[in-house]
Amino acid sequence: MEDRYEVAVLGMGAMGAATLYQLAKAGVKAIGIDRHHPPHDQGSSHGDTRITRLSVGEGAAYLPIVRNSHRIWRELEVLSGESLFEQCGVLVMTSSADYDPNDQSDFTQRTLQLAKANGIEHEVLSAEQIRQRFPQFSPVLDTAVGYFEPSGGYVRPERCIAVQLQLAEARGATLLKGETVTQITSHEQGVTVITDQRTIHADKVVISAGMWSRDLLGEPFDRLLRVCRQKLFWFELEEGARFAPVSPTFIYYHGSGDEASNYGFPPLPGEGSLKVATEQYSEESSPDTLDRTISTAEARDMYDSHVRGKIAGVSARLVKSAVCAYTVTPDSHFIIDEHPTLKHTLVVSACSGHGFKHSAALGEALAQWCVQGSSELDLSAFSLKRFDGLLD
Numbered sequence: 001m002e003d004r005y006e007v008a009v010l011g012m013g014a015m016g017a018a019t020l021y022q023l024a025k026a027g028v029k030a031i032g033i034d035r036h037h038p039p040h041d042q043g044s045s046h047g048d049t050r051i052t053r054l055s056v057g058e059g060a061a062y063l064p065i066v067r068n069s070h071r072i073w074r075e076l077e078v079l080s081g082e083s084l085f086e087q088c089g090v091l092v093m094t095s096s097a098d099y100d101p102n103d104q105s106d107f108t109q110r111t112l113q114l115a116k117a118n119g120i121e122h123e124v125l126s127a128e129q130i131r132q133r134f135p136q137f138s139p140v141l142d143t144a145v146g147y148f149e150p151s152g153g154y155v156r157p158e159r160c161i162a163v164q165l166q167l168a169e170a171r172g173a174t175l176l177k178g179e180t181v182t183q184i185t186s187h188e189q190g191v192t193v194i195t196d197q198r199t200i201h202a203d204k205v206v207i208s209a210g211m212w213s214r215d216l217l218g219e220p221f222d223r224l225l226r227v228c229r230q231k232l233f234w235f236e237l238e239e240g241a242r243f244a245p246v247s248p249t250f251i252y253y254h255g256s257g258d259e260a261s262n263y264g265f266p267p268l269p270g271e272g273s274l275k276v277a278t279e280q281y282s283e284e285s286s287p288d289t290l291d292r293t294i295s296t297a298e299a300r301d302m303y304d305s306h307v308r309g310k311i312a313g314v315s316a317r318l319v320k321s322a323v324c325a326y327t328v329t330p331d332s333h334f335i336i337d338e339h340p341t342l343k344h345t346l347v348v349s350a351c352s353g354h355g356f357k358h359s360a361a362l363g364e365a366l367a368q369w370c371v372q373g374s375s376e377l378d379l380s381a382f383s384l385k386r387f388d389g390l391l392d
């Protein structure tokens with residue numbers, strides 16, 4: 001095997017697989033390295049489904065990225081024959097006794113405002129319309145408000161990764177799986193990557209190591225990134241559960257504060273269960289200490305706090321669970337930038353738990369960055385510079 005490449009991509013999860021595919025498509029001599037065998041269930045890209053939507057309540061800077069991802073997934077579906085993107089619509093709703101329609105920080109309101117400002121097709125639903133269209137959400141308070149976006153839905157993370165890696169390999173990329181990068185050094189001519197099995201030289205490197213990024217990237221990332229454990233639950237549907245024929249993915253605020261919210265997906269064909277989850281940012285973990293099992297008490301607590309009395313037709317019987325991790329920045333936005341001390345090195349993997357929907361487009365942008373020195377998408381909102389004050 002040759003040991004000199006134009007670009008080495010370190011980590012072949014959501015971001016790395018997308019980047020490697022786009023590099024190979026552009027005719028770049030590229031190599032990908034992963035400590036596991038992607039797609040796998042040890043990082044941040046497993047669990048069958050990821051929400052995607054155009055009106056990204058996290059901010060307007062994300063809109064052009066997710067638009068490009070939707071285009072690329074459709075292209076990948078044609079190339080692979082796989083179904084990757086299910087456009088079942090997304091419902092963002094607040095049904096909470098504390099809801100104040102003038103509260104601009106309410107996520108449903110933010111999503112709505114962004115959609116209006118950017119001409120994204122959507123409907124505003126009253127409580128009565130939510131009840132009629134989506135009877136699985138029950139009871140719904142009379143003050144509830146819903147945002148329905150028909151172009152949203154969900155993507156299949158494991159399939160997206162597998163397809164992009166297969167297509168990358170078919171276009172000449174080299175894939176090393178089960179091999180861990182232990183050291184990266186740079187010099188004027190390029191970058192040297194040392195793994196537990198060999199040394200590789202590359203003109204450029206993209207580091208997409210997910211929750212392992214902190215250790216691999218060193219300063220200042222070790223002071224900026226936190227790994228937060230997240231739990232996924234699949235509860236069995238009751239017999240005769242009343243789900244709308246085409247159910248949307250959903251983000252559901254049912255009380256005040258982020259703890260009183262959940263998100264979930266329509267029951268997948270033939271599975272008879274509903275996937276539902278929450279987010280948490282307060283408890284920190286690490287790749288080595290991450291508890292990957294869901295306890296009976298955690299499942300019971302999830303059902304009692306987020307399903308019982310909120311989503312009808314779902315039993316307390318847990319049929320599947322998973323633990324996954326967010327790599328979170330201080331402001332919960334992405335970091336996509338050149339490494340401040342490693343030359344010829346781009347960093348992408350701190351996506352604060354909302355990166356999958358953008359991954360296909362970020363792969364395209366990073367490949368352009370490697371080839372042309374810049375990307376068509378403006379990624380300046382995600383630069384490291386914004387944390388200068390924090391790092392002084």
Ligand SMILES: Cc1cc2nc3c(=O)[nH]c(=O)nc-3n(C[C@H](O)[C@H](O)[C@H](O)COP(=O)(O)OP(=O)(O)OC[C@H]3O[C@@H](n4cnc5c(N)ncnc54)[C@H](O)[C@@H]3O)c2cc1C
Nearest residue numbers: 011013014015035043044045051181210212324355356357
């Ligand atoms: C529970 C959960 C739910 C989510 N829901 C959504 C959602 O609905 N919508 C959405 O848009 N986003 C969502 N996200 C976020 C999204 O899934 C992530 O932002 C994205 O998948 C992260 O991709 P990544 O490539 O950064 O990391 P990963 O996919 O984890 O890839 C990192 C890769 O690097 C490899 N690696 C690490 N260190 C090394 C090393 N030293 N040497 C070699 N290889 C290495 C790992 O093995 C791994 O394969 C969710 C995340 C989680 C955890």
